[in-house]
Amino acid sequence: MSRIAVPLDTMVPISKFSRGSASSEFAKVADGVPVTVLKNSEPAYFIISVNDYRKFCEAEKELANLEARLEAEHGIGERFENVEDLLADLND
Structure with a gap:
C-alpha cells in the first residue's frame, strides 16, 4: 500500500x-x-466538497475517454461487425 x-x-x-x-x-x-x-x-x-467531487467525476470520464481512444488507435479491444453490435455492447 x-x-x-x-x-x-x-x-x-x-x-x-x-x-x-x-x-x-x-x-x-x-x-x-x-x-x-x-x-x-x-x-x-x-x-x-461537492465541487471537488464533480471535478473527480469529470476527470474519471476524461480518463476513460482517453483510454478508449488509445485502445482504438492501437487496435486494442473488442471488434464489432457493425454499429448495432457495438451499441448493444455499450448498452449492456
Whole structure:
C-alpha cells in the first residue's frame, strides 16, 4: 500500500463522528482540501466538497475517454461487425 500525504490539520479520528461533532468536521472541508478520516491511525476516508467531487467525476470520464481512444488507435479491444453490435455492447 502506498503512503498518502495529507495536511495534519485536516486529519480527524473516526471516533469524533460518534461523539456528535461531525458537523464541525464537515465544516472544515474546502475546495481542494479534504478532511482525512483516520481509522487505526491510518487514512481510511476522505470527505471532499461537492465541487471537488464533480471535478473527480469529470476527470474519471476524461480518463476513460482517453483510454478508449488509445485502445482504438492501437487496435486494442473488442471488434464489432457493425454499429448495432457495438451499441448493444455499450448498452449492456
